[in-house]
Amino acid sequence: MMRDLLPHFRRRLASPEAALPYAVLGIVAGAVTAVLMILFRLALEWPLAYWLPGGSAENFEGLRSLWHFALPFGGALLLGMGLQFVNPIHRFTGIPHVIAALHNGRGRLPPGNMITQFIGGLVALLSGQSGGREGPAVHIGAAASSLFGAGLRLPNNSLRVMSACGTAAAIAASFNTPIAGVIFAMEVVMMEYTVAGFVPVILAAVIATTLSQAVFGAIVFLPAGDVNMSSLLELPFIALLGCLGGVLSSVFVLIQSRCLRWANRPVWLRLGIAGFVTGLCALAAPQVLGIGYDSLQATLDGSYGLQLLLILMLLKLIATSVSCGMGMPIGIIGPALLIGAFAGGAIGQLGAMAVPTLAAEHNFYVLMGMAAVMGAILNAPLAALLAVIELTHNLNIIFPAMLAVIAAQLVHRELFKLQSAHQTTLLATQQAVRANPVTLTLLRTSAAALIDRNLRHVAQKPDAETLANLLENPVRWLVITNAEGQRIIVHREHWFPVLSEVDEKELDSLDLLAALENRRRTAAFDINGTLMEALETMNQEGLDSLFVTARRQRRGPPDEGILTREALSDHYNLPIRF
Secondary structure, rough: OOOHHHHHHHHHHHHHHHHHHHHHHHHOOOOOOOHHHHOOOOOOOOHHHHHHHHHHOOOOOOOOHHHHHHHHHHHHHHHHHHOOOOHHHHOHHHHHHHHHHHOOOOOOOOOHHHHHHHHHHHHHHOOOOOOOOHHHHHHHHHHHHHHHHHHHHOOOOHHHHHHHHHHHHHHHHHOOOOHHHHHHHHHHHHOOOOHHHHHHHHHHHHHHHHHHHHHHHOOOOOOOOOOOOOOOOHHHHHHHHHHHHHHHHHHHHHHHHHHHHHOOHHHHHHHHHHHHHHHHHHHHHHOOOOOHHHHHHHHOOOOHHHHHHHHHHHHHHHHHHHHHHOOOOOOOOOOHHHHHHHHHHHHHHHHHHHHHOOOOHHHHHHHHHHHHHHHHHHOOOOHHHHHHHHHHHHHHHHHHHHHHHHHHHHHHHOOOEEEEEHHHHHHHOOOOOOOOOHHHHOOEEEHHOOOOOOOOEOOOOOOHHHHHHHHHHOOOOOEEEEOOEEEEEHHHHHHHHHOOOOOOEEEEEEOHHHHOOOOOEEEEEEEEOHHHHHHHHHHHHHOOEEEEEEOOOOOOOEEEEEHHHHHHHHHHHOOOOO
């Protein structure tokens, strides 16, 4: 029974509207990702808790001053030397790699890149590099989910969905933020919102959060208290904070883009420079080392003065932007939150000095800054809002944070004319993605959903009995294989009238390719491919038709059909030529 079930399951997945099969994929992707996230987090936190003073996995500040420089610099050199022996195509990691794979690479994420990300991310974070664990988490979760689907030979359009599920599950399991994980997957990775797409992604986030909480508990990462805006008169001040967040995110991306120009230099040199810069910054302020959630909590608690906040904001921005631009396999969400928190804390203290009776509590502005900088750097305002809400469990910030996030977004995109940090990386590595509605629509559906299976294979010179049977039971498409092994197809409206008029005496000597007009050449196409891939194949080959088949089918009758440019046009009401 299972032999028949899997082919049927694959065929159902060809359409993006198959809610139940996609729900199953979401559950599987959530479970697979959660297990890997738990392993990754334990592999990171246990050694740090053992090595660092005080038994805290964040206490890089407790190390002797010499280690503040030696640890990130030595770790970066070690990682760079190791990556020298890795194939260059397997060095591209992180969220940009996932985005590129989903939009340009059929949703398939190579296992080599995932292994590089898992090991490289651990080495980088264990050595105190200025970055977050969400970049490695998203890559590992998306790749593991995609590979699981590829192992079952699922259609490429469903692999994209599984990667999105892995993304949401990774964010949810890593930070106990299921809603932010869902929105991040749709807003940043998939770059679209669809009702059908939410079903598997939400289920993946729920499953991953459940398993993560079973191991680590239902932890509030950043308890901030019940803070709120004290007066509507603060709104201009909040807008100003948002503008500052946009300036900081723009400086971050500008530094990153300059460092990306070194992409063709040896990897040991690039990572060595990143470690050297991070080490220098850490000598001045060791709080820049590591993920930095202890520093984030200290900022929320008001433990840092104004001068220290400004220094930390500047040094964290420099260390992280250089590291990301040089190719360090780390994430930027955590540092973005930290940079925003330092900026918000500084603005809050300045506001309290200027208008002590009007300003809200300092940690209110910390939360505003976190949302503003994260939203602008990622070009993901909604994901940033929800992330801050879920990390702090504070719903009071929604209204004012919306203003801060949009102000930062406008400054980043309109004043400085910049893309997100991830899009900047993709442009620098010549992997720009197309996110227009037509492309996304075609990527969402497999060729199997649109092929015409009403066909019959015939020889170029068939016998009279075959021809008589064709006339008695006409099919829509004749598939004729010529002497060169190429498949030629003819539609019924062209072959049926001709064969109907052929004299019975001529049937045995009839050459179909000579007798029939309106023949179409085809190219072979994998049934698991998306409609976008099919359209690109047609354009590259200069054809209007494809012969679609399951190339690796092991048993049963072949699942094959004809896909034409006209079928694409009729189904989506698109122009024939693109």
